[in-house]
Amino acid sequence: MCGIVGYIGARDATPIIYNGLKRLEYRGYDSAGIAVLQNGQIEVRREAGKLSGLADLLQKSPISGSLGIGHTRWATHGAPSARNAHPHTGRSGRVVVVQNGIVENFLELREELSSEGVEFKSDTDTETIVHLVEHYLATGIGLEDAARKTFQHIQGANVVVLMSADEPDKIVAARIGNAGGVAIGYGEGEMFAASDVPAILEHTRRVTFLESRQMAVITSGGARIESLDGAPVSAEIHTVAYDPIAAEKGEYRHFMQKEIHEQVRALTDTLAGRVDFERGKIRIPELNLTPELAQRIKKIYITACGTAAYAGMVGKYLIEKIARVPVEVEIGSEFRYRDPIIDGDTVVMAISQSGETADTLAAMEEGRRKGAILWSIVNAIGSQAMRIADGYISMQTGPEIGVASTKAFTAPLIDQYMLAILLADMRGTLDDSTRRALVSDLRLIPDLAGRTLAREADVEKAAHALKDIRGCLYLGRGINMPIAYEGALKLKEISYIHAEGYPAGEMKHGPIALIDEEMPVLCLAPKDPWHEKMISQIQQAKARGGTVIALATDGDEIIRSMADHVLWIPETPWMLSPVVTVLPLQLLAYHIAAIRGLDVDQPRNLAKSVTVE
Ligand code: AGP
DSSP, rough: OOOOEEEEESSSSHHHHHHHHHTTTTGOSSEEEEEEEEETTTEEEEESHHHHHHHHHHSSSSSOOEEEEEEEOOOSSOOOSSTTTTTTSSSSEEEEEEEEEEEEHHHHHHHHHHHTOOOSSSSSSHHHHHHHHHHTTTTTOOOOHHHHHHHOOEEEEEEEEEEESSTTTTEEEEEEEESSSOOOEEEEOEEESSGGGGGTTTTTTTEEOTTTTTEEETTTTTEEEEETTTTTTTOOOEEOOHHHHHTTTTOOOSSHHHHHHHHHHHHHHTTTTEEEEEEEEHOGGGOOOOOHHHHOOOOEEEEHHHHHHHHHHHHHHHHHHHOOOOOOEEHOOOOOOSSOOOTTTEEEEEESSSOOOOOOOOEHHHHHHHHHHEEEEETTTOOOOHHTTEEEEOOOOOHHHHOOOOOHHHHHHHHHHHHHHHHHHHHSSOHHHHHHHHHGGGGGGHHHHHHHHHHHHHHHHHHHHHHTEEEEEEEEEEGGGHHHHHHHHHHHHHOOEEEEEEGGGGGTTTGGGOOOOTSSSEEEEEETTTTHHHHHHHHHHHHHHOOOEEETTOOOHHHHHSSSSSEEEEEOGGGGGGHHHHHHHHHHHHHHHHHHHHHOOSSOOOEEEEEEE
């Protein structure tokens, strides 16, 4: 997710765009840039790092003009750097583009354009867009038509805003798929385009929004909106309430709630560009995995902390089940103290949203010291855990602001599922039909997640019933045992209620003594290979007077008859079930904390990235 701002009017665009980007910095902050039309030329200033770096650059080398576009980046393709920062110009320097999203067919486009003599100046997918616009302009058509042909040619989910020095009376904006929105702001003799309304609310509250596969030609006097095939669209102009901070959260009370609901999009994004559903194949080029290496790997250590470690515990099930490679999950803060057995055929794979967690980085260093192959699954592009790895998988979820990790937990579950299939495919241990079936199941995920999150009101009701509990046991088995740990951690870290995740099968070896009327038990009992076992677990808890909250699959009448509360999920392939079973637990923890009036996004004593050991 990136932040985009465009301006056309009578005022200086630079400060308007810069301040707008500041309000969007939560959407991405690894590099930024602004382009304006100054004395008939397009002037661009770009800088790696946070927006403050761009401010310093603009101080040293100012630009001004009444037409401009700007961008703050959350890198997906191409590490954060000035050369990969947006805006991007083409060969002529007369056209400039910014994008939010991923051009899925950028590799083919780069080949096509390179064969026409284009020399790419960056590693980004976005640069293909500006060269494509110039390709169509060269046929003698105008900017609007060249842009429309370009939008029809690129594939993926994209928001694109562009302008040209040769047609300085307009900005062109388009939305293709769900790569975030495009808000068009109506001022007096001036107009705005932005990926989110906070960027422009100080200038206007009259806003219209592009729908998917729509484009807008924006002049200082207004906007003409049409579908990509040229049909005119009459878009309603809304008047937006003015509360910049609230607006950054959209219609949500907290970033955590917003990010819980963003998971449908984040899961779609983490799949983007990696799944060939036709051939039932996975590709993760940035992992640098070859068949030779895949066949050589003898063991994988997954190392991480907190929520990320629980994601790794699910990954262990997936990689061992699908790829038959031994996996051990190691807490980052312990790994380097136990003199682990590592050789050149061992992989040490870190999972880290921030990519900067000190304990996890130290574990990676231990792996490096002992000659391991280093991989990482990270969200922050350009972070240390990405830079020092031999290969990586980016979660591609967009920035996660809430301290309690949600989308950066579910995305790596999918990433490890894809990794397991890729590994097995390269090791030749997966027959074609099984592989195709596993790949095909990925198609179900965004819809299953969306349908589960749509049941938030039911979870909120359960939260009201449980808001005063003083403790809770979370029990799970098999692939959903780590979800018991993760669900308990969510409750602990934002509601400050003690909760303990436990392997359900272990309860009879002692902890069952804890269960009474005062100790509620949350049992994860979806239709998976351990379902029967969880039913007897619920019976054991009920027999001791425990209140049971069960997580169950739609239509499970046995569970309905036994449990005091049921959190329902749709039927889900069991190997992908953790992605879905965790969602009601995220919502349950969120609503209990919100009902208790706690600081959900910045809980006491915690930090988003623990960069100390
Ligand atoms: C999870 O909600 C916590 N914020 C915490 O456990 C976090 O997952 C852990 O500190 C690891 O952070 P990382 O993913 O950035 O490495």
